[in-house]
Amino acid sequence: MDKFIVIGGIPLKGEISVRAAKNALLPCLAASLLTSEKIIFERTSLLVDIFSMISLLEHLGVKIEGKVGESITLKADEVSSLVAPYDLVRKMRASVLVLGPLLARFKKAKVSLPGGCAIGARPVDQHIKGLKALGAEIDYEEGYIVAKCDELKGGDIFFDKVTVGGTQNILMASVLAKGRTTIANAAREPEVVDLGNLLKKMGAKIEGLGTDRIVVEGVDELKGGVHNPIPDRIECGTFLAAAAATKGKIKVKDCNPIHLEAFLMKLEEMGYEVVSNENSIFLNGEKEVNSVDITTSPYPGFPTDLQAQFVALLTQAVGTATVREEIFETRFMHIPELQRLGADIKLEGNAAVVKGKTSLKGAPVMASDLRASASLVIAGLVAKGKTIINRIYHLDRGYEKFEERLQSLGARIERIK
Ligand code: EPZ
Numbered sequence: 431m432d433k434f435i436v437i438g439g440i441p442l443k444g445e446i447s448v449r450a451a452k453n454a455l456l457p458c459l460a461a462s463l464l465t466s467e468k469i470i471f472e473r474t475s476l477l478v479d480i481f482s483m484i485s486l487l488e489h490l491g492v493k494i495e496g497k498v499g500e501s502i503t504l505k506a507d508e509v510s511s512l513v514a515p516y517d518l519v520r521k522m523r524a525s526v527l528v529l530g531p532l533l534a535r536f537k538k539a540k541v542s543l544p545g546g547c548a549i550g551a552r553p554v555d556q557h558i559k560g561l562k563a564l565g566a567e568i569d570y571e572e573g574y575i576v577a578k579c580d581e582l583k584g585g586d587i588f589f590d591k592v593t594v595g596g597t598q599n600i601l602m603a604s605v606l607a608k609g610r611t612t613i614a615n616a617a618r619e620p621e622v623v624d625l626g627n628l629l630k631k632m633g634a635k636i637e638g639l640g641t642d643r644i645v646v647e648g649v650d651e652l653k654g655g656v657h658n659p660i661p662d663r664i665e666c667g668t669f670l671a672a673a674a675a676t677k678g679k680i681k682v683k684d685c686n687p688i689h690l691e692a693f694l695m696k697l698e699e700m701g702y703e704v705v706s707n708e709n710s711i712f713l714n715g716e717k718e719v720n721s722v723d724i725t726t727s728p729y730p731g732f733p734t735d736l737q738a739q740f741v742a743l744l745t746q747a748v749g750t751a752t753v754r755e756e757i758f759e760t761r762f763m764h765i766p767e768l769q770r771l772g773a774d775i776k777l778e779g780n781a782a783v784v785k786g787k788t789s790l791k792g793a794p795v796m797a798s799d800l801r802a803s804a805s806l807v808i809a810g811l812v813a814k815g816k817t818i819i820n821r822i823y824h825l826d827r828g829y830e831k832f833e834e835r836l837q838s839l840g841a842r843i844e845r846i847k
Contacts, residue, residue, distance in 0.1 A: 434819040436810030437842040442678035444839045446669055448685040449475040451662035452828050454624040456524040457598040459483045461628055462492060462504035463531035467654030469504045478827045482522040486514055516542040526554055530603035533566055538578045548799040550758035560587045560600035564607050584609030584648055592728040594619050605634035607648040616644045619729040620689045624660045631655035663689040664735045671739040672808045674702055674715040675746050683710045692732045696722055700747055721749035721786055726756050738764045738805035744784040745773045753782045763798035764805040770795055771809050792817040800828045811841055
């Protein structure tokens with residue numbers, strides 16, 4: 431298993447570009463199942479999760495041309511299987527996103543239940559509730575969701591909880607349903623909007639994207655399209671947090687600052703100099719800064735996917751901060767590892783109380799999930815001496831060539847095979 435060796439204490443400096451958003455690409459790739467025509471993605475990112483989705487789509491019979499990391503073309507004109515097997519789904523929960531499109535186009539699907547993961551139980555009950563509202567019959571067999579219908583019909587869905595994946599699955603199911611579907615308490619995340627925009631290019635009739643009430647008028651069929659996915663706001667925020675924590679100065683390019691408003695405003699509240707342009711963000715982290723409290727919430731609130739990185743940053747701010755995690759039950763696996771590096775953090779239920787400023791010291795630590803791994807890398811870049819981060823395969827799921835790109839900003843970080 432690969433590990434990172436990080437020698438901390440060097441402020442990150444320079445410019446870095448953001449890649450295509452993993453969490454936008456994953457549902458958009460699944461949307462290729464909705465048409466027999468070609469869907470072209472003008473750019474993709476080289477991530478293990480993208481390969482996992484591609485493997486699943488290939489298993490279903492989707493033809494894929496091109497190289498992951500560059501432009502790829504998908505064509506689902508000869509879908510040969512309607513089963514998403516456990517072995518593929520357990521590797522990546524987002525596999526459940528094939529359920530909506532398969533059911534909408536082929537009237538049946540059998541998709542393994544994803545099970546829990548390190549950050550929480552993560553049920554899919556809202557996806558199921560939504561599909562039932564569209565007329566699907568759902569059974570469970572040996573760990574699989576078995577869904578069928580004569581045809582999907584438009585319906586009214588109220589999500590009991592804001593769910594990104596649930597909204598995306600129902601959006602993909604409803605575009606081919608007969609009649610009108612209303613999704614209330616819908617997720618407003620840019621990744622939902624990006625999927626909706628691709629569906630619209632394919633001929634779907636959707637209104638209300640980016641609001642909590644999405645209305646879809648079903649159409650008989652969808653055509654192909656060309657799509658350039660949005661930049662990865664979480665990757666962008668991770669680089670900014672790393673630069674801020676190391677007292678560096680960076681410009682992040684090819685990003686969309688509007689997608690990161692809550693995060694950027696918190697950085698400014700701390701005292702960082704942040705200058706946003708249309709598609710770039712400059713951050714100067716040289717000054718001493720103060721702690722701020724954060725509470726994660728659905729978009730446009732503070733993203734849960736940046737909570738772990740922000741906790742690492744808060745160890746370098748003066749004062750006491752309370753970090754509340756409101757989306758996932760167990761998304762604090764990075765805390766005991768950060769404590770190993772000398773962080774002063776107490777866990778109180780779903781809150782972490784971070785006292786700063788602490789001088790971190792290198793130690794061996796263990797990554798538990800994608801964003802926790804990024805948090806440990808940030809802490810390692812700050813810590814005096816050598817930090818060894820084990821199990822970085824989690825990082826490769828969501829950050830393309832992370833160590834090489836950090837090296838380009840001056841970081842001393844190395845991958846040991
Ligand atoms: C997406 O996961 C992202 N993944 C996650 O990114 C992100 O953390 C999350 O949204 C929240 O922003 C992808 O886009 C591939 P949810 P998703 O459905 O869709 C509960 C990362 O690091 N819930 O919005 O699975 C659920 O348990 C990752 O890149 C139900 O109770 O998240 C959670 O508490 C990890 N029932 C909350 O809702 C349901 O049917 C939000 O989950 C669905 C969700």
